[in-house]
Amino acid sequence: MKNKGISNRREFLKNGSLTALSLAIGMDIVFAKNLPNHLLPIILETDKAFNLPDKHPEMTVLNDRPINAEAPAHLLNEAITSGDRFFVRNNGIPPEKSSIDPNTWTITIEGESAVNSKTYTLNELKGKFKNYTYQLTLECGGNGRKEFNPPAKGNQWSIGAVGCAAWTGVRLKDVLADVGVKSNAVYIGYYGKDTHLSGDPKKNPISRGVPINKAMEDESLIAWSMNGEPLPYLNGYPLRLVFGGYPASCSGKWLHKIVIRNKIHDGAKMAAPSYRVPCKPVPPGTKVPNEEMCIIESMPVKSLITSPKTGATIQVGQTLPVSGHAWAGDLAVKAMHYSIDFGATWQTCELTAPANRLAWQQFSSNIKFPKKGYYEIWAKATDSEGKAQPMVLPGWNPKGYLNNACHRIAVKIV
Ligand SMILES: Nc1nc2c(c(=O)[nH]1)N[C@H]1C(S)=C(S)[C@@H](COP(=O)(O)O)O[C@H]1N2
Numbered sequence: 001m002k003n004k005g006i007s008n009r010r011e012f013l014k015n016g017s018l019t020a021l022s023l024a025i026g027m028d029i030v031f032a033k034n035l036p037n038h039l040l041p042i043i044l045e046t047d048k049a050f051n052l053p054d055k056h057p058e059m060t061v062l063n064d065r066p067i068n069a070e071a072p073a074h075l076l077n078e079a080i081t082s083g084d085r086f087f088v089r090n091n092g093i094p095p096e097k098s099s100i101d102p103n104t105w106t107i108t109i110e111g112e113s114a115v116n117s118k119t120y121t122l123n124e125l126k127g128k129f130k131n132y133t134y135q136l137t138l139e140c141g142g143n144g145r146k147e148f149n150p151p152a153k154g155n156q157w158s159i160g161a162v163g164c165a166a167w168t169g170v171r172l173k174d175v176l177a178d179v180g181v182k183s184n185a186v187y188i189g190y191y192g193k194d195t196h197l198s199g200d201p202k203k204n205p206i207s208r209g210v211p212i213n214k215a216m217e218d219e220s221l222i223a224w225s226m227n228g229e230p231l232p233y234l235n236g237y238p239l240r241l242v243f244g245g246y247p248a249s250c251s252g253k254w255l256h257k258i259v260i261r262n263k264i265h266d267g268a269k270m271a272a273p274s275y276r277v278p279c280k281p282v283p284p285g286t287k288v289p290n291e292e293m294c295i296i297e298s299m300p301v302k303s304l305i306t307s308p309k310t311g312a313t314i315q316v317g318q319t320l321p322v323s324g325h326a327w328a329g330d331l332a333v334k335a336m337h338y339s340i341d342f343g344a345t346w347q348t349c350e351l352t353a354p355a356n357r358l359a360w361q362q363f364s365s366n367i368k369f370p371k372k373g374y375y376e377i378w379a380k381a382t383d384s385e386g387k388a389q390p391m392v393l394p395g396w397n398p399k400g401y402l403n404n405a406c407h408r409i410a411v412k413i414v
């Protein structure tokens with residue numbers, strides 16, 4: 001599964017030209033003419049070889065068709081995730097960058113529960129409606145999937161399919177109000193400009209959405225900017241939805257159409273089992289009928305230790321500063337704890353208030369260790385309703401969603 005796309009790509013490159021090789025590497029191969037025919041540039045042997053446009057070289061690339069990449073924990077140390085470290089989850093092929101012109105980009109709002117149908121250019125959207133900036137956490141529903149057993153198919157995300165950026169855009173509710181929302185509206189759905197892996201132009205790679213009450217929240221944005229700059233190409237340039245706290249699959253990229261629906265949206269990947277979990281917990285390995293799978297809405301409470309890196313070595317007697325982030329779907333995080341004795345006892349961490357609703361919060365602590373040896377630091381967040389992260393894997397589900405088990409890092413005291 002892992003790297004399948006990459007080895008296909010290698011096959012492709014073997015048959016391809018030197019130009020293709022240079023393109024893949026992102027620069028000229030200076031002595032290319034001396035490269036023996038049977039050899040590939042060695043840099044292509046590593047996952048890191050892919051120059052994802054605008055992405056940090058330490059991002060872990062899980063797949064190259066479609067492109068999926070996550071950040072190792074230490075890259076996510078800042079309170080605001082920079083564009084080059086923000087994970088990428090694609091279901092299809094992004095629109096050609098050269099085909100995207102923000103000056104002619106339009107978004108259309110229509111659907112059976114829309115009073116009118118309206119099209120706005122990106123510039124009209126920016127000028128007509130008040131602009132807002134919020135720090136919003138996006139996490140892929142499948143983040144943490146690789147831990148599930150029996151394993152679930154799909155991208156084997158570890159911990160890095162999450163980020164919190166400062167998004168600027170207009171409130172979806174302001175735009176919906178301008179179009180007019182009928183009283184029978186229950187859902188919105190999105191359409192993006194990416195194309196299906198099959199190449200079939202009639203198929204959408206993904207077309208999901210959110211219940212109308214989520215669409216109407218103040219923090220639900222149609223956004224054109226991440227951290228004060230245009231959206232990174234792979235994160236939806238020039239326009240996307242951002243619904244903090246919901247599975248990031250709801251936040252449509254390369255956005256060009258929103259439909260206001262009088263029923264739950266029925267676009268691609270809305271139907272079971274995609275982005276659904278068993279309505280009631282099941283034993284691991286259970287085959288769950290589609291009718292018993294429920295749509296994921298608010299994500300569960302979770303946290304991530306971003307400093308130090310796992311494997312850190314410190315001198316005995318030293319104090320170790322530890323920090324990271326915690327988030328809780330639609331809720332806030334109310335408490336943060338750490339353990340150095342595999343969960344037998346827990347100490348309280350410092351915890352900041354969120355910058356705004358749906359932004360992740362920062363925790364920190366200075367840890368002392370009793371003597372030399374190997375330790376693990378476990379981090380556990382508790383949400384505003386009193387629900388805490390589980391220490392072991394939570395409810396197994398067929399597609400491997402919602403793993404919010406405590407994050408663990410290793411430290412050596414020498
Ligand atoms: N048009 C479009 N929107 C999309 C997707 C996609 O493949 N195409 N993937 C979704 C999924 S599953 C996730 S987790 C998020 C990922 O957003 P990011 O790539 O900006 O991190 O985008 C969502 N929006």
Ligand SMILES: [Mo]
Nearest residue numbers: 089140141249
């Ligand atoms: Mo996702």
